[in-house]
Amino acid sequence: METKYNYVFFALDTDYYHVTYNDIVGFPFVRVKWSDLDKYSGLTKYLYRAHHSKKINRILRLPFKKLWFSSFFRNDFADNKPICFIFWGREAVRYGIGYLGYLKKKYPGCKIVITFWDLVKYTFNDRELEEYRKFSDLMFTYDLGDAQKYDMIYQHDAFSYYPINTGPEIQPCDVYFLVRAKDRLSEIVQAYDTLTSKGLKCDFYITAVEPADRIERSNIHYLEHEMPYIENLKHVYSANALLEILQGGSRGSTLRCCEAIAYGKALITNNAEVLNEPFYSEDRIRFFTSQADLESIDEQFVREKKEYNYINDLSPIAFIERLEEML
Numbered sequence: 001m002e003t004k005y006n007y008v009f010f011a012l013d014t015d016y017y018h019v020t021y022n023d024i025v026g027f028p029f030v031r032v033k034w035s036d037l038d039k040y041s042g043l044t045k046y047l048y049r050a051h052h053s054k055k056i057n058r059i060l061r062l063p064f065k066k067l068w069f070s071s072f073f074r075n076d077f078a079d080n081k082p083i084c085f086i087f088w089g090r091e092a093v094r095y096g097i098g099y100l101g102y103l104k105k106k107y108p109g110c111k112i113v114i115t116f117w118d119l120v121k122y123t124f125n126d127r128e129l130e131e132y133r134k135f136s137d138l139m140f141t142y143d144l145g146d147a148q149k150y151d152m153i154y155q156h157d158a159f160s161y162y163p164i165n166t167g168p169e170i171q172p173c174d175v176y177f178l179v180r181a182k183d184r185l186s187e188i189v190q191a192y193d194t195l196t197s198k199g200l201k202c203d204f205y206i207t208a209v210e211p212a213d214r215i216e217r218s219n220i221h222y223l224e225h226e227m228p229y230i231e232n233l234k235h236v237y238s239a240n241a242l243l244e245i246l247q248g249g250s251r252g253s254t255l256r257c258c259e260a261i262a263y264g265k266a267l268i269t270n271n272a273e274v275l276n277e278p279f280y281s282e283d284r285i286r287f288f289t290s291q292a293d294l295e296s297i298d299e300q301f302v303r304e305k306k307e308y309n310y311i312n313d314l315s316p317i318a319f320i321e322r323l324e325e326m327l
Contacts, residue, residue: 001317003029004324005084005111006077009316010091011035015229022160023315029081030320033073069102084111084323089123092132100135111327115140117157119250120150138326143252144273153326158316159258164230164237173203173219174302175268176239177256178232181209183248187270189215191243194294195268200302203235204243233259241266241302253277260285261308266301268294279310 006029011017013034024030072095075083085103087095092114100112114136120129120143129150133139140155141147147154175195179188185206192202196219204220205227214222236242236259244256244267251273260267267274267285274280275287284306288294312318 001027001029003320004081005029005327006079006081007031007084007086007320007323008033008073009086010095011088012091019162019229019233020158020160021316022162023317024160024320028078031073031077066098066102069099072099075107082109082111083107084113084327086113086115089114089116089118089120093123097131097135100132104135111137113138113140113323115155116146116152117142119143119247120146120152138323141252143250145249145251154252155319155322156253156314157255157258158319159255159262159311159314160316161262161311162233164233164263166234166238170234170238171203172201172238172240173235174200174239174299175202175241175243176235177202177204177243177245178227178235179205179245180207180226184245185209185213185215187245189217189220190291191245191294192217192220194291195243195297198295198297199299200297203239205235233263236263236265239265241268244269244271246271258314260306261310261314264306264308266304266306268297279308279313284308 007024009021009024009030009032011021011032011034017032017034021032025032073085077083087100092100103110103112112135114132116123116139120141124132139150139152141150141152142155142157144154146152177188181188188204188206192204195202196217202219204217205223206220207223207226209222211222242256242260242265244254246254246269251271253269253271253274257267257269257271257274259265261279268288269285270288272287272289274285286293286297286301288297
């Protein structure tokens with residue numbers, strides 16, 4: 001693959017990012033810049049953590065942060081093509097607007113791209129967004145509503161197929177759902193009750209719910225901490241179908257959609273925008289707006305293997321190809 005640019009993706013050293021960028025790791029024109037935190041110790045590690053804390057950076061800009069800048073990325077590309085630096089929204093905050101300015105000066109002709117895989121409001125307020133926009137050449141979002149509201153470009157989450165090996169500790173189920181509750185706990189429980197009443201085995205995992213607010217069901221598991229992403233994929237692999245319930249105000253597919261495509265699972269979703277997607281088919285995806293819609297879902301739909309033939313379109317390779325056309 002010939003490219004006009006070399007590409008640097010800034011990412012946390014977590015299972016999720018290793019899965020997402022699996023397709024492009026090792027390409028000569030790509031570098032994935034994993035978090036630096038593990039290479040520091042003692043006071044240095046404390047200072048690094050403070051300088052790159054998202055919470056602290058939302059409140060104030062600590063002095064001397066520029067001392068780290070030269071160590072974040074060292075250009076070892078074999079050619080002198082211009083560089084495109086790509087940040088997820090929260091990573092842009094962690095590195096800071098000063099670093100984006102540093103890159104523009106250090107690498108004349110470089111491009112900076114910020115992409116949002118969560119609602120913008122969870123990363124920036126309007127003033128912060130406009131500050132970061134000044135240093136970015138393109139801004140992408142997975143959410144159609146945010147794309148319209150903030151004048152961004154709509155782009156699916158990037159996702160790579162990642163081989164999964166499951167063991168006996170993961171029990172097969174019909175419908176799997178992993179979610180941070182946010183504003184949708186009652187909807188989640190209602191969906192669980194309806195689907196289980198149809199004879200479907202559901203396995204739901206929910207985070208960020210206070211003990212007093214939990215609604216108990218036999219296969220609804222409330223987690224104290226986020227599930228490691230590879231463990232989540234083991235559950236995906238062992239399920240027949242995935243459930244997607246959007247948070248309030250969201251209009252874009254979540255990772256559940258990407259996972260269904262990658263692993264050939266039925267998808268049950270309340271995302272109306274999915275009806276306009278090129279991979280949509282009622283044979284693979286069921287859109288619901290009510291409990292009656294959920295009641296119409298039968299075992300055959302859930303348990304049949306699905307073929308989407310769309311995983312290459314979700315790949316970060318496809319994202320790079322789109323950037324090549326737009327930059």
